[in-house]
Amino acid sequence: MTTTTRDISDETLAPRGRDKIEWAERAMPVLAAIRERFSRDRPLAGVRVAACLHVTAETAALVRTLRAGGADVRLCASNPLSTQDDVAASLAVHDGVAVFARAGEDRPTYFAHLAAALSHRPQLVMDDGADLATLVHTRHPALGDAIVGGTEETTSGVTRLRAMARDGALRYPVIAVNDAVAKHMFDNRYGTGQSTIDGILRATNRLLAGACFVVCGYGWCGRGLAARAAGMGARVVVTEVDPLRALEATMDGYQVLPIARAAAIGDVFCTVAGNRGVIGGPEFALMKDGAVVANAGHFDVELDLAALAALAPQRRRIRPALDEFVRPDGRRIYLLAEGRLVNLAAAEGHPAAVMDLSFADQALAVEFVLASGRELAADVHALPRALDEEVARLKLRALGVEIDVLSREQRDYLAGWRAGT
Template sequence: MTTTTRDISDDTLAPRGRDKIDWAERAMPVLAAVRERFARERPLAGVRVAACLHVTAETAALVRTLQAGGADLRLCASNPLSTQDDVAASLALDDGIAVYARAGEDRPTYFAHLAAALAHRPQLVMDDGADLATLVHTRHAALGDAIVGGTEETTSGVTRLRAMARDGALRYPVIAVNDAATKHMFDNRHGTGQSTIDGILRATNRLLAGACFVVCGYGWCGRGLAARAAGMGARVIVTEVDPLRALEATMDGFQVLPIAHAAAVGDIFCTVTGNRDVIGGPEFAAMKDGAVIANAGHFDVEIDLAALAAAAPQQRRIRPSLDEFVRPDGRRIYLLAEGRLVNLAAAEGHPAAVMDLSFADQALAAEYVLQSGRALAPDVHTLPHALDEQVARLKLRALGVEFDVLSDAQRDYLAGWRSGT
């Protein structure tokens, strides 16, 4: 099956992409179970879907699941550096998906691809960073009335959508897939933790043992990253603005410092906050010669790239995904993946086994928001707990893990109040 409705880099890469997709799907049994049911029941039959996601082999498994459920889908990239061109080619040529994604696409192309996805007049919007939702509410307002609902995969995107809801601007209900327990407890912590270390090592080939590794932000992603850096022998420092998270990091055994103090002692820095200008001019001025900085937050705003460039008269690319900035005094600072998501731009993103959970959540959230329709208020909603539990049960079954079940007496005890002590 082929389609001419696409903008991808190289059609000839499709066979290699198919192999990558097949390999990923072998580690995604939960999504396979959802796809099998979707193929029987066709809950998305005829629904026009615009999806702005990282175009990876794992995402391909989700897209193929939505297609099995009957969706008429257009896919664009949610980050200019995360697209796997071979996967994009396979989805376009082998599955007939309208794909608009090229690795390394410039800003105008990126936004042209977003516009192409929205030109589909979607009834469902699937976001990874809320770029489609933002465009719907700014440049393409006429589409808002036709959209039944949306889903959002990331912390950064959920933050933006909640801001829209607070302002009374959000025009359709959105399921915050990121807030599902089977997403943030595993994808954010185990997925980001492992894939970020993978990206940093591929870009630098540096030894982490003995290095001072600074993790900026101790949310679920920061927790996972700090644990894995420590597991590889690094001395981990955490920076935080939330006193509860700072206390948690302290009790997890990590040193907590303001970034102004950590800047002078760190060897490797990685931001995972969802906020902007976390590392900027004063921090660059304090860093040692050879400091490495990376970002694992969704947008490339966490590192002040303009300040970094302005204070470095000499700049050059030394390795793929590694740029050297030489300050006037000769100190060198190394930026990974242009300040974009290092785990996707310099590596392959999360392992398929953890994306199995997240993308099963995405598929079920799409079905749920479409079935609920206008009954849901235009707000940010959590995935129903029953669906979260369903994904967990399917994953445990696939892993061969058995667990206990409450007896009737135990259920009655937990539901009552008369028993006392």
């Protein structure tokens, strides 16, 4: 494994990155409150952390919080196109963090950076997509003995880790931060909804009003995206495989169609399903001239890019995050951000205010795992409800919002059964 302490694009970008981090931190009061306590109590003192996350200004705020708690953090990118080079430079230069991330890095570099993040034998692993966990279990199994636990930020990663747990392969406990209410109900819905629309608009500068916008998948991310697209005046079509989610989308007022029918009428397509091959060759073949295709799921496998290239072999880049694929009959399909996370590869990701909740959950999850030691089984665990509620209370306090408190009689009523009607 590598012993280098950083691999970033350009150290001279550090001042610009610091400005960006400071701007993000102004909208993250919950994480600031946790950082203040961490600085005082030092609950992570001496703990080696390997973090594979999107290297953005919001992530920098999380890393700075962990370091305030005493952690020795090594950071790499969880997506080759999501790194903000100025933020990476600032973390390395101003905060002394071992950062291994470059915007646009190729596949070998990406995996070299994963290995570099693991090179100090971490005691805790923070993942966004489970790439570090996968690497530990497939290529560096000896590291598993030193790892006390981990956290996972995204739906795709939780799915991977649960599969590992079912197979009996998972070597250490992992907190599914993605499943925490303060994370998925806000980050996935409001964050993904806004940032995905932002990425699509930055990449295309297209008008969404009046367009047919196809949302593939109606989980929390899909719900948020559909709502924001409808708010922009688009006619939203939802595709689903889950009957309950399809029914919910119908009751929410959207047209629900199989992807084979939606492919022929859509103007803009965005996958948020967390599965592979959501849009494949048959669907690309049905698309009208000028169709725009994007992905907001964690992995680019949601789009069958090989099938697209075979169907439309003529390709050219006409905008920074927009590639034109031309079919032999002249019909064009426009792919955004090379099929990777459009909200991060073509924009800046989620707003800091919503990442404040997600990364507060992350920070508390790290503290919880370390405090639990080896008591947790090697499985995927929920973040304790009390910690989730603590994050929500801190956010409400920062917003100046007050809520009611149950009386003793109300608590007794909810806890009992003898009162009847």
